[in-house]
Amino acid sequence: MKPDRKSKLYVHLLFWILYYILEVYLDFYWSRYQFPATEWQTRLQNTIVLELGYLLIKMPLAYALLYVYETTGIKKFLTYILYCFIIVAAVLTHRFFTHYIIYPHIYGVTETLDGKQPSGFINGLVAFNSFMDLIFMAGLIFGVEITRQKNLLKEQISLLKSEKLDQELTMLKAQINPHFLFNTLNNIYGMALKKADETPDVILQLSKVMRYNIYEAAERYISIDKDVENIKDFLQIQQIRHHDLVIRFKEDIDQPSQEISPLILIQFVENAFKHGVSETLGQSFIHIDMKLNNGVLHYHIENSKEEKPHGNSTKIGLKNIRRQLELLYPKHSLTAESTNDRYIVNLIIDFNDSSRF
Template sequence: MDRVKKIFRLIHLFVWVLFTLLVGFQLRSETDALWRTTTTGFIATCLYVFYSHFYLLTQYTSQRKGRGYWLRLAGIVLTGPVPFLLFHQKPFDFGYYFMHLFTVFIFLFLSWLARVTENLVLNTIKKEQLEKQAVEAELHYLKSQINPHFLFNTLNNIHTLVYKQAPAAPEAVTHLASLMRYMIYESNAATVPLTREMDYVRDYVSLQQLRYKQSPVVDLQIAGQTASYSIAPLLFIHLLENAYKHSPARLAPGDLKVRVELKDDNLAFRVQNPIGKNAAHPPEEPGGIGLPNVRKRLALLYPNQHTLVIQNTGETFTITLTIYGLHSPAHERKAHLHNH
């Protein structure tokens, strides 16, 4: 905001210097012997009227001006030609006085136009800053929900392993440390490499696999080069967590199917799981904050740039998240977000 105000001050200075030079050259070309004093008096009148009214408008910003505004405006109109007459070095002349009233009204209008323009620009910038702060606050709130929500479930799993004195407990702690390192230190960025996000998903799958004695219950396949893509962090974890939550207690190898497909600038993340008969909540309306959180974050981060499709066949539950235009720079997506 201060930078914009400085730019306006420089514009004022440039315009007044240019205007003064034009007036001086014009009067000098008319072979006026007193062109210097005439120019000085005329510019003094213009400056006095313009900035007296300009700063008066800063005190009376409402559309319905008070009595104080109109009294002060009348004072500016009556005293407007005085600077010119003082520099003119001639006896007071009512003809000159009334002639310069026309100049007074012109610069009253110009000062009003300048104040309205500056207010419009400054208010627009202020509005965009407030919207940006609101969006960032909302995103911070949603991300703050992710950590305790996921941590609660993971600690429950580790607690069970420790209680049973399972040999896999140390391995679980190691995986949790890796997950927390990503969540605390790396996920604060606006975007992260997709490769790193997929490493996080693999760590999560490895940690969950400790609950099962069978071969890996998750069939994870990635088609495409993840190294060239970036994405908002922690978008996929709730979709995968939802699949575990609403699956049967016993899962056969490959029952949970996770597919990541990268083509052109589009990313499709699909999770499919069998539906448990005794699930505590319907998959479409899961308990906790998982899917509602994902929907809110997607609406803020990828407006008009994603689809989230849910399919329930009665036997399987599939969620497909597609994000378009991932190669667009992050600042362009943020600009789009702030303007909406």
């Protein structure tokens, strides 16, 4: 059975059970005053039987209404006409059941109006009461089904949005990994030509970083301590490449198991090297301060840059980061400042914010 049909079956079954119990309770309570001499066991048995009979009349009317609602085009007009006939038939059946079966055979009395005069099979007041009883019940099941369909539609839309965001994030991450890999391989190639002693160390650190990027970063979320370890491996590679680089990394994390989307934080570091440190002619530096306290992350990066940098930076990497943050943490705070000799980035993420998907 399809999930939609299964959901519909469970919801409608629960509705009819609760509706039937409610009707039995109301009629049993009413019979206390109409037939006080009858024992309660008998009244309860009578109520159970008569409400079952009413239920068999009401259910076809209810689902006929749902069928009319779901029909479109010229067929819908014809079903409206058919439904009017169904309502008339349901009212007549309701009256027949009440007048000729319920009162004489179950209650053992003649149906009356306010206990004074006999009530005929076709009587304006009692027919109107039957009509209102049937329409009220049909409206209830109609409302239940429409609510169920709307909730199902919301779930489907939410699922589609989540899948779309997953695809977009995967594409954004794919734009980062090759860039880092190609740049590092180019540097290793240059070091190998010079037969630098640090070449094996760089290759080892690169293998750790790439293992993280390929396997760990495939997850939607990962513990922040693993993400920090990846940043440190990346910085070690850069430290070997840039002998004059001054690195300061401070971390204060009160919950290492806090989950975060992988490759978010390191992109700021990559951007610092791409558009700052690697362009600095003199001594370069990068200062990173990371603090996680009570589910709120404060991430601060400062890095050196030339007063008049060579070339024209496209800052595509920063646009990429901003887009990922918008998707993952809509209520984040990100500021980027450029002075004569440095770039400054401040990021705040509140992991307590439940709006992230």
